[in-house]
Amino acid sequence: MDAVLTARGIDKAFFGVKVLDGVDFDLHGGEIHALLGENGAGKSTLVKILTGAYRRDAGTMQLGGISVEPRSVAEAQDLGIGTVYQEVNLLENLTVAENLYLGRQPRRYGLIRRARMRDDARALLTRYGIDADPDETLAHYPVAVRQIIAIARAVDLSGKVLFLDEPTASLDAREVQALFTVLRQLRAQGMAIVIITHFLEQVYQIADRVTVLRNGRMVGSRAIADLPRRDLVALMLGRELAEATGQRDPDATPPDTPAAFRFQGYGKRGSIAPFDLDIRPGEVVGIAGLLGSGRTETARLLFGIDRADSGQATVDGQPVTLTSPEDAIRLGFGMCPEERKSDGIVGDLSLRQNIVLALQARRGWAHPVPRREADALAERYIKALDIRPPDPNRPIKFLSGGNQQKAILARWLATDPRLLILDEPTRGIDIGAHAEIINLIARLRADGMALVVISSEIEELVAYSSRIVVLSDRHHVRELRGDQINAQAIVDAMAQPGAAA
Ligand SMILES: Nc1ncnc2c1ncn2[C@@H]1O[C@H](COP(=O)(O)OP(=O)(O)OP(=O)(O)O)[C@@H](O)[C@H]1O
Ligand SMILES: [Mg+2]
The missing domain is CATH 3.40.50.300 (P-loop containing nucleotide triphosphate hydrolases)
Known part of the structure; x- marks a missing residue:
């Protein structure tokens, strides 16, 4: 089968640090391809490059045998490449229909055809089994529903290739199955789908092939049928891992206090x-x-x-x-929330500032946490949670999704709740x-x-x-x-x- 999308020798550096190094990637029509790797391995960055959100430093990319250079997400969409990014970017205050048709509302004489948009939206929602009212604002729906709406939007926009960066992170088991049903339908229609996830059971359930990134390099691309789970984990981590067994920890017994x-x-x-x-x-x-x-x-x-x-x-x-x-x-009390983007990270602040934020709030803003203490806390938790890269000065928005999550946990641990x-x-x-x-x-x-x-x-x-x-x-x-x-x-x-x- 010919590849729909081929990337060769993709390089990308941020602040002089290489995060993708000569990555090759092949994607075929009618396949679901899982892109795997540890937090910070470069998965989201590769997707952003292939979907026009970031520019690559080097390498080539072909779509249907023709060299392409999408300079924006919109350009990539026009080429037939749709994406749902790790942090969903929909507008909460607009309606479901408006979100589905944002930037491409059906118009006549320059006016948005609301009724038409609503009907199209209803048809689209039905097709993907989403129980949502096109006229309701998005804020009305839980994250899971918003996620599926983002997917419906991307699928509707793109013809050939669909990238999903951790689409199942906020979905429950039933919703994951609903999503997979949609993905299988799309696969049967010949669409090429790339999915990033940290849930290996899901990989074995849905993927035909996997490509593994480690430290910005492509370390393997295999048919899932040829890759036992143990080997996949070793490929991702570069070492073996004793898998969690679900055995009870005997020390978990409640204390007598x-x-x-x-x-x-x-x-x-x-x-x-x-x-x-x-x-x-x-x-x-x-x-x-x-x-x-x-x-x-x-x-x-x-x-x-x-x-x-x-x-x-x-x-x-x-x-x-x-x-x-x-x-x-x-x-x-301390609380590490579920929704790290809206409730958690402050993107422009450094990793260190994000870590001391809750402690600072507890002490009151009139008493700044001394720099030496902040440094010590940052150092301690970067190490304890293996936050990468271990640079306390870096604005947290430049960290990978998983590393941001660890920083939020560090923030609450730092208050010693x-x-x-x-x-x-x-x-x-x-x-x-x-x-x-x-x-x-x-x-x-x-x-x-x-x-x-x-x-x-x-x-x-x-x-x-x-x-x-x-x-x-x-x-x-x-x-x-x-x-x-x-x-x-x-x-x-x-x-x-x-x-x-
Ligand atoms: N805009 C950016 N500016 C600077 N560094 C960045 C930027 N985006 C990503 N990085 C860095 O590039 C590396 C790869 O990040 P990326 O987000 O691609 O990882 P990932 O594999 O998606 O991880 P995760 O599983 O945690 O989502 C990380 O070290 C990250 O800190
Ligand atoms: Mg990511």
């Missing part, structure tokens, strides 16, 4: 039904549930981002009010760093920190949680302890209807 943090009848109408939750120092309370089950809403209440309209919170037996994150931070809430701490993190973060959670627990960890990775929760709270339909439906904790029990509880509980 009183609960320092208690939430009783805590809830917020329309968001999460009232729940009781006790958290002890030295334990991890895992929170499981499907997307939309109320996991993030629970975290937002615990951290004071949303205000509870029922119930009572106490810390060390004293009633406390949590009306803002500032209150929570003052009480020694008594209670740390982690929402999807390993999302977007490569499998090597994944294992390190799981070890870190166990270490923090052993050091006596109280943790609440929300994760879609059930095996992970089983490994490190002392107790597991399962949510369904915005209710806390089940708490699993000790021998009750296993993946099957969690899945069963997740399927339980919440309102009936």
